[in-house]
Amino acid sequence: MEKTAVLPIPTVKRFPSYLRILHAFHEKGDVYISATVLAEELGLKPIQVRKDISYTGLEGKPKVGFEIKQLIKVLNHVLGWDNTSEAVIIGAGNLGMALARYNGFRAYGLTMAGIFDNAPDKIGRPVGSLTIQGMDDLSSFIHEHRIVIAVITVPASEAQEVADFIMGEGIKAIWNFAPIDLKVLPSVALQRTDLATALAVLSVKMQNKLESEEEDI
Amino acid sequence: MEKTAVLPIPTVKRFPSYLRILHAFHEKGDVYISATVLAEELGLKPIQVRKDISYTGLEGKPKVGFEIKQLIKVLNHVLGWDNTSEAVIIGAGNLGMALARYNGFRAYGLTMAGIFDNAPDKIGRPVGSLTIQGMDDLSSFIHEHRIVIAVITVPASEAQEVADFIMGEGIKAIWNFAPIDLKVLPSVALQRTDLATALAVLSVKMQNKLESEEEDI
Numbered sequence: 001m002e003k004t005a006v007l008p009i010p011t012v013k014r015f016p017s018y019l020r021i022l023h024a025f026h027e028k029g030d031v032y033i034s035a036t037v038l039a040e041e042l043g044l045k046p047i048q049v050r051k052d053i054s055y056t057g058l059e060g061k062p063k064v065g066f067e068i069k070q071l072i073k074v075l076n077h078v079l080g081w082d083n084t085s086e087a088v089i090i091g092a093g094n095l096g097m098a099l100a101r102y103n104g105f106r107a108y109g110l111t112m113a114g115i116f117d118n119a120p121d122k123i124g125r126p127v128g129s130l131t132i133q134g135m136d137d138l139s140s141f142i143h144e145h146r147i148v149i150a151v152i153t154v155p156a157s158e159a160q161e162v163a164d165f166i167m168g169e170g171i172k173a174i175w176n177f178a179p180i181d182l183k184v185l186p187s188v189a190l191q192r193t194d195l196a197t198a199l200a201v202l203s204v205k206m207q208n209k210l211e212s213e214e215e216d217i
Numbered sequence: 218m219e220k221t222a223v224l225p226i227p228t229v230k231r232f233p234s235y236l237r238i239l240h241a242f243h244e245k246g247d248v249y250i251s252a253t254v255l256a257e258e259l260g261l262k263p264i265q266v267r268k269d270i271s272y273t274g275l276e277g278k279p280k281v282g283f284e285i286k287q288l289i290k291v292l293n294h295v296l297g298w299d300n301t302s303e304a305v306i307i308g309a310g311n312l313g314m315a316l317a318r319y320n321g322f323r324a325y326g327l328t329m330a331g332i333f334d335n336a337p338d339k340i341g342r343p344v345g346s347l348t349i350q351g352m353d354d355l356s357s358f359i360h361e362h363r364i365v366i367a368v369i370t371v372p373a374s375e376a377q378e379v380a381d382f383i384m385g386e387g388i389k390a391i392w393n394f395a396p397i398d399l400k401v402l403p404s405v406a407l408q409r410t411d412l413a414t415a416l417a418v419l420s421v422k423m424q425n426k427l428e429s430e431e432e433d434i
Binding site: 006007009012013015016017020024042043078079080081085093094095097098099101102103104105107108109110148149156157172173175179180181186187188189190191193194195196197198199200201202203204205206207208209210 | 223224226229230232233234237241259260295296297298302310311312314315316318319320321322324325326327365366373374389390392396397398403404405406407408410411412413414415416417418419420421422423424425426427428429
């Protein structure tokens with residue numbers, strides 16, 4: 001079998017929306033869905049949808065389209081959502097604790113297996129179903145549980161140091177919530193989600209809209 | 218005074234990083250900072266930093282640069298972080314509750330003032346310092362508290378309906394965590410943060426890295 005082409009990121013970003021539509025159509029009893037219908041539901045062009053799905057290797061049937069159950073299966077597989085990974089959260093501040101309590105990642109095959117912090121008064125405290133552990137225990141935890149994904153929620157000033165440490169312990173993917181651009185090894189996947197920046201953008205967009213409404217007053 | 222030019226979004230996105238550096242330099246006792254130093258700290262070009270700061274209207278002094286305290290002040294002002302806004306969270310699922318418990322937005326002038334859901338078994342339950350209220354009370358709450366910002370954490374299938382309703386009640390900014398592209402009025406600011414998509418992208422990036430390491434095996 002030929003090697004699959006590397007998935008373009010814009011395609012990956014559309015897959016969760018495809019899954020949402022597919023689940024909705026599956027629930028109302030549909031068995032097949034065409035690229036055209038999928039495209040209409042999401043305001044995309046059918047050719048885009050066909051191209052995206054082609055990366056999964058799944059082929060549609062002429063006239064009827066794709067078997068919904070099968071397409072759900074391959075998309076989940078391509079996204080890695082069909083096998084559960086365990087992640088550690090590093091930094092038990094407000095955001096780290098909120099993410100530890102949030103069970104919503106399970107639907108996407110991610111379980112938060114541990115949460116770590118270096119503040120003595122935090123260690124031992126319960127957060128959802130977890131207990132905050134000290135940074136001294138992080139290395140052994142990563143190796144024992146074969147953890148490859150880490151969620152960083154420490155302050156920006158500590159994030160690079162934490163990243164360097166966990167990469168040394170074999171972490172292969174970092175989801176960075178600290179408001180800083182981390183430098184990572186070429187072999188390590190990095191994704192940044194910055195809530196402060198998202199809020200800043202929203203805030204300024206709103207001000208711009210309000211100002212343009214007032215116009216020349 | 219001339220009207221300030223509309224802030225470009227990439228500039229807005231860099232402002233939180235500027236603030237972080239400025240706070241760090243302020244804490245260690247520095248009074249002035251040059252665009253060059255700020256640029257170095259963030260791996261940007263000095264000309265970019267100067268251009269960004271020019272949008273605030275603040276001018277640096279030759280040779281010494283910008284007064285740190287003043288620059289912090291104007292950046293916070295431009296971002297709207299110096300006056301507190303209250304927001305409502307709509308959808309008391311895992312994510313909505315996590316955001317309600319997360320106090321980290323206060324540093325950016327945002328307080329979560331209420332959380333709403335339509336599930337009878339959720340209404341009345343405490344979440345952090347808030348109590349989940351029914352959707353029937355949303356309209357009066359928005360008007361009484363003069364809320365203009367809403368955080369949407371309902372399922373994708375309900376998000377547009379919720380958005381339409383709150384825009385009718387005068388909401389001017391929507392932070393959408395539901396995995397769907399909302400249609401909003403031209404006068405309403407919209408920002409989307411999609412954790413599922415961020416996770417999907419991280420997951421695929423990691424797979425691609427692992428595959429490229431295995432190469433032709």
